[in-house]
Amino acid sequence: MxxxxxxxxxxxxxxxxxxxxxxxxxxxxxxxxxxxxxxxxxxxxxxxxxxxxxxxxxxxxxxxxxxxxxxxxxxxxxxxxxxxxxxxxxxxxxxxxxxxxxxxxxxxxxxxxxxxxxxxxxxxxxxxxxxxxxxxxxxxxxxxxxxxxxxxxxxxxxxxxxxxxxxxxxxxxxxxxxxxxxxxxxxxxxxxxxxxxxxxxxxxxxxxxxxxxxxxxxxxxxxxxxxxxxxxxxxxxxxxxxxxxxxxxxxxGGNAPFIIFDSADVDAAVSGLITSKFRNTGQTCVTANRILIQAGIYDRILDNILPKIKAMKIGNGMESGVEQGPLINERQQARVKRIVDESLNAGAKLVLGGKVLDNGFEPTVLTDVQRGMACWEEEIFGPVLSIMKFTEESEAVDHANDCDRGLAAFFYSKDPGQIHRVSSALESGMVGANHVGISMPESPFGGYKTxxxxxxxxxxxxxxxxxxxxxxxxxx
Structure with missing residues (x-):
């Protein structure tokens, strides 16, 4: 070149x-x-x-x-x-x-x-x-x-x-x-x-x-x-x-919540979560960062999403079929590794991934995540799903808004009343309700808070x- x-x-x-x-x-x-x-x-x-x-x-x-x-x-x-x-x-x-x-x-x-x-x-x-x-x-x-x-x-x-x-x-x-x-x-x-x-x-x-x-x-x-x-x-x-x-x-920067309610369409929610989280190997400002899944649908979501993540092809972006490329540089690789390690040491559970690759980071799933953990408080900018289980709608909204950043937020629900309530309650400049494609030339892109x-x-x-x-x- x-x-x-x-x-x-x-x-x-x-x-x-x-x-x-x-x-x-x-x-x-x-x-x-x-x-x-x-x-x-x-x-x-x-x-x-x-x-x-x-x-x-x-x-x-x-x-x-x-x-x-x-x-x-x-x-x-x-x-x-x-x-x-x-x-x-x-x-x-x-x-x-x-x-x-x-x-x-x-x-x-x-x-x-x-x-x-x-x-x-x-x-x-x-x-x-x-x-x-x-x-x-x-x-x-x-x-x-x-x-x-x-x-x-x-x-x-x-x-x-x-x-x-x-x-x-x-x-x-x-x-x-x-x-x-x-x-x-x-x-x-x-x-x-x-x-x-x-x-x-x-x-x-x-x-x-x-x-x-x-x-x-x-x-x-x-x-x-x-x-x-x-x-x-x-x-x-x-x-x-x-x-x-x-x-x-x-x-x-952002630290987007992604909420899946019991009323959600499971297939649509899983598809949206994978698209939002793993696009550009998780290196986007509106990527799903803090995943909140309601208790009644929690196991079904994990059962659906884990096989899809395991099947992802990792490698050179120039090769056909590759879905996950490298992280941008060694500094970012070390940062993602630190966030994962600190979260595990604080009590998070490693369900999938967690390994440093020669040129990136393995798609990773952490559960039992709590407030205060690095994977919850920091913008990860990498292929790591940080998952928390919740029970009540108000609990999910409280967790989602407990952040000094408010760029994007996503949630999945088929309940019209819930869609209205949650869209209004989320403190974010952009809200995707049952949809993750929020950046278009016709739409205003920008956030709240910091x-x-x-x-x-x-x-x-x-x-x-x-x-x-x-x-x-x-x-x-």
């Missing part, structure tokens, strides 16, 4: 320092390529170009923005297989999942191609005769984006498409483990005819992350920072943006990159 440069001001450039960093395949740790290791000086140049591009892009018509976004989405679908292979090589997820992620990313360009033409203002009934009150939406300015490794093309696509639709320019720092998918996406943005400097990609190594992130927060020309990642890093960025009073959009600020996708995603201006006109 060829080495990659940054993309700044319409040119592919080496880092000003001449440094680069390695990107490795998480399955076998083989070297894929080297990538330009940018620093604050490179970032400043990118912001220079983005500022100039914004000056003209903000004057573009919705139709012009729509045409560019539509073309980018179309090019992503044209190159879906190629992009999926790059994604699997650097991230490890099964090729079918990677292909799905590319399609997912394309839907955001297609969605915001249409939504850019619906950035409506409003007419407000006037409190005074002869005076009109109207509002218009205007682009914020330069949007800086820090994207995660678990969806290395889906998340940049979701952010970039919304920002461009609103009339903003972009400076993107992809995750150091998985920068290649974003750089491949940039090739398509360039091919689609994006104006010079409109989108800039500034990759960097782990050693340079803090320098680049701090520079993004400090530069007054950056109007908004959009970050997807851990709650801890999100809090840090939030504080760093205070001096320049930037808009922040933070999609942070799971973040703002929404991505839907009309609300466009608003994250827009200012509302009030115009009051006197006709007297």
């Amino acid at each position: 060829e080495d990659y440069k940054s993309y700044i001001g319409g040119e592919w450039k080496a880092a000003k320092s001449g440094a680069d960093f390695e990107v490795r395949n998480p399955f076998d740790n083989s070297l894929l390529c080297k990538v330009a290791d940018c620093n604050a000086e490179d970032l400043k140049e990118a912001i220079d170009h983005a500022s100039k591009a914004h000056a003209s892009w903000k004057k573009s018509t919705p139709r012009e923005r729509s045409a560019l976004l539509r073309k980018i989405g179309d090019l992503m679908m044209r190159d879906q297989d190629k992009l999926a292979k790059v994604l699997t090589l650097e991230n490890g997820k099964p090729l079918g999942e990677a292909k799905g992620e590319v399609g997912f990313g394309a839907t955001f360009f297609h969605w915001f191609a249409e939504e850019s033409r619906r950035a409506y203002g409003e007419t407000i009934p006037s409190p005074a005769p002869g005076v009109s009150f109207t509002t218009v939406q205007e682009p914020l300015g330069v949007a800086a984006m820090i994207t995660p490794w678990n969806f290395p093309i889906g998340m940049p696509a979701r952010k970039i498409s919304a920002a461009l639709a609103a009339g903003c320019s972009c400076v993107v720092k992809p995750a150091e483990d998985t920068p290649l998918s974003t750089l491949e996406l940039m090739k398509l943005i360039e091919e689609a005819g994006a104006p010079t400097g409109l989108v800039n990609i500034v990759p960097c190594s782990r050693n340079s992350v803090k320098e680049v992130g701090d520079a993004m927060c400090a530069d007054p020309r950056v109007a908004v920072i959009s970050f997807t990642g851990s709650t801890e890093v999100g809090k840090y960025l939030y504080a760093k943006c205070a001096d320049t009073v930037k808009r922040v959009a933070l999609e942070l 799971s973040g600020i703002g929404k991505e996708g839907s009309k609300h995603g466009l608003a994250e990159y827009s200012n509302i201006k009030l115009v009051v006109q006197n006709f007297n």
Whole structure:
């Protein structure tokens, strides 16, 4: 695979320092390529170009923005297989999942191609005769984006498409483990005819992350920072943006409860749980983390789910039929192992799995889980089911809400009254009732509590990159 440069001001450039960093395949740790290791000086140049591009892009018509976004989405679908292979090589997820992620990313360009033409203002009934009150939406300015490794093309696509639709320019720092998918996406943005400097990609190594992130927060020309990642890093960025009073959009960590009530359809609940828990080897922010199963259906659920987990094919995501790929790196592997070991030492029961693999972690089931255990309190980000038995509905809701994070929550029930009560009671920005597919371009994605600020996708995603201006006109 060829080495990659940054993309700044319409040119592919080496880092000003001449440094680069390695990107490795998480399955076998083989070297894929080297990538330009940018620093604050490179970032400043990118912001220079983005500022100039914004000056003209903000004057573009919705139709012009729509045409560019539509073309980018179309090019992503044209190159879906190629992009999926790059994604699997650097991230490890099964090729079918990677292909799905590319399609997912394309839907955001297609969605915001249409939504850019619906950035409506409003007419407000006037409190005074002869005076009109109207509002218009205007682009914020330069949007800086820090994207995660678990969806290395889906998340940049979701952010970039919304920002461009609103009339903003972009400076993107992809995750150091998985920068290649974003750089491949940039090739398509360039091919689609994006104006010079409109989108800039500034990759960097782990050693340079803090320098680049701090520079993004400090530069007054950056109007908004959009970050997807851990709650801890999100809090840090939030504080760093205070001096320049930037808009922040933070999609942070989750610790999703997954409740199965006695009234649930067993087959549907098991299918939903496996899909939610084991997609991307459990490395998603909305994955089912804390599993609550009502006593009357508990044994049936376990009897149904354990054979399906045992049958999962583990291996190289590039191989046909593989359902569980590697964890992203050794740090994540060690973290999952620690969480499992600490939970077992605290009294959890190991029913299945629990072993470290050469390149990941065995799908694992823990039962007899209690509050306070590591597997219950921490976001695992790995293929571990942490199961607690409960008796009453109120007990399940109490357990589910006993968490400082509220990104997503799921439950299965066929009781209409229960569906209404539980949906209302769960303290989460997104609730899936008998359904786990909650992330679509049409729907607002975002959480409560320390799971973040703002929404991505839907009309609300466009608003994250827009200012509302009030115009009051006197006709007297």
